[in-house]
Amino acid sequence: MTAELYLDYQSTTPCDPAVVQAMLPWFTTEFGNPHSADHAMGRRAWDAVEVARAEVAALLGADAREVVFTSGATEANNIAIKGAVRHLAARGDTRRRVVTVATEHKCVLEAVRDLAAEGFDPVILPVGPDGRLDPETLRAALAVPTLLVSIMAANNETGVLHDLAALAPIVRAAGALLHSDMAQAAGKTALDVRAMDVDLASVSAHKLYGPKGVGALYVRRRPRVRLAPLFSGGGQERGVRSGTLPTPLLVGFGEACRIARTDRVAEARRMGALRDGLLARLQAAIPGIAVNGSMAHRLPANLNLCLPDVRALDVIARAEGLCISTGSACSSAELVPSYVLTAMGLDADAAARSLRLAVGRYTSAADMDRAAAILCRAVEDVRAAGRERAAQSADDGSTQDDTARIAECRT
Known part of the structure; x- marks a missing residue:
């Protein structure tokens, strides 16, 4: 496992x-x-x-x-x-x-x-x-x-x-x-x-x-x-x-x-570097990904990202082994857009495409490589599933049209 x-x-x-x-x-x-x-x-x-x-x-x-x-x-x-x-x-x-x-x-x-x-x-x-x-x-x-x-x-x-x-x-x-x-x-x-x-x-x-x-x-x-x-x-x-x-x-x-008082400065520097490296990997692999909120005025460990074309919950479901969330743990069970993101002006669709990541004391550089690979693969899997559903829907529509035309000829 x-x-x-x-x-x-x-x-x-x-x-x-x-x-x-x-x-x-x-x-x-x-x-x-x-x-x-x-x-x-x-x-x-x-x-x-x-x-x-x-x-x-x-x-x-x-x-x-x-x-x-x-x-x-x-x-x-x-x-x-x-x-x-x-x-x-x-x-x-x-x-x-x-x-x-x-x-x-x-x-x-x-x-x-x-x-x-x-x-x-x-x-x-x-x-x-x-x-x-x-x-x-x-x-x-x-x-x-x-x-x-x-x-x-x-x-x-x-x-x-x-x-x-x-x-x-x-x-x-x-x-x-x-x-x-x-x-x-x-x-x-x-x-x-x-x-x-x-x-x-x-x-x-x-x-x-x-x-x-x-x-x-x-x-x-x-x-x-x-x-x-x-x-x-x-x-x-x-x-x-x-x-x-x-x-x-x-x-x-x-x-x-x-x-925390002893190690905070060194930890902040290290976690900021890990976070920035992860963001760079994701931006290179997923064009259109965006950071929600100020990047200049932010905790060094945090990323809140809006994906360009896939729902965050779908990505999380396919990101096996990766523990990330769509937002606050206190409201993650609610099937509504994040009130924090909507207060910042994101519409319901953009909020639903957003996820939260935060590195910590026990996160390593190797973890960042693995996290980027898992997320990129999950995004592509969700996209592929979407294309498959769209193709299936188109096939179903064509079959229904053919059936209708045959029925019309018979009458």
């Missing part, structure tokens, strides 16, 4: 072996509850959690006290958006507008839309064909007093980077809070939440070679951002996110952040 070639690293990443090794004792011998401060095992677990918190903070350029652990970026996004606006409203703030972007992750879009039922005013801003938000579009939206703006750092389908350096001052001048979903960007591009001047930021371990089921929310301390918790409990994580902390997962998260 042919080994599978994984090129869907924006969907999820495997745990780095060092991450697995760091987690193992905390599943078995060191199983103490980090909130049990009355004995040594609990205190050791707590110390391990705090080391992990410091590593996550260091990756983001934050203070450890500004990191709140969650079950992942989806929960962190919901806490940030709903928690911030609900807290402000409860304190008598009369603003009701909440702004985000049409290409955001589904959990951000739905969190913003959910607030309409509570009397808030959700505003979804368009992007250009390059997938980026125009600063003037944002400025116009903020002419109406606004509570919060949510703009992701890097898109989960296209890998396109928003220009937060240009957008953050506009949000700050309008007096709104700025939240950013950094799940795709963390560990892949340089981040500094202070320099970027964001108030809230969400990250997820499994996007940077850590375990699934854990993430974090950066909550600015100075000036302090306050949040209404989503659910009640024991008051852990400074009352923002109650629940027993999963020590093994957090240890793994911290180790993944440490590795």
Whole structure:
């Protein structure tokens, strides 16, 4: 059986072996509850959690006290958006507008839309064909007093980077809070939440070679951002996110952040070269193939490609051994065009011809040769099947015409 070639690293990443090794004792011998401060095992677990918190903070350029652990970026996004606006409203703030972007992750879009039922005013801003938000579009939206703006750092389908350096001052001048979903960007591009001047930021371990089921929310301390918790409990994580902390997962998260901080620059250079080489091979073999979104402002590992004349799902079905996708893992089961691509101006046909690839830490140059060969062969197989169907349809049409003429002669 042919080994599978994984090129869907924006969907999820495997745990780095060092991450697995760091987690193992905390599943078995060191199983103490980090909130049990009355004995040594609990205190050791707590110390391990705090080391992990410091590593996550260091990756983001934050203070450890500004990191709140969650079950992942989806929960962190919901806490940030709903928690911030609900807290402000409860304190008598009369603003009701909440702004985000049409290409955001589904959990951000739905969190913003959910607030309409509570009397808030959700505003979804368009992007250009390059997938980026125009600063003037944002400025116009903020002419109406606004509570919060949510703009992701890097898109989960296209890998396109928003220009937060240009957008953050506009949000700050309008007096709104700025939240950013950094799940795709963390560990892949340089981040500094202070320099970027964001108030809230969400990250997820499994996007940077850590375990699934854990993430974090950066909550600015100075000036302090306050949040209404989503659910009640024991008051852990400074009352923002109650629940027993999963020590093994957090240890793994911290180790993944440490590795990312150490290796990010070299990895980005290597993965960018692999991606560019793959794109060059595909462009030479499949004339008319196009990149969706800005190539200049993009994560180094990502490609989102529009094929010239074949549906992406048909190609994926024939690309045996190659793990790629048509878009976000959260919506890949939906038989509708990618809302991210349609927001960028692609019609339903072009969106259906688009697929997402992302190289990663364990991708080699030989893998790129193999991936290009598999994709080119799959495209040609789909084309050949289409020609065969067209020929069969033409033959069927001719037979029907002959039958009709014979019947006419007999009458």
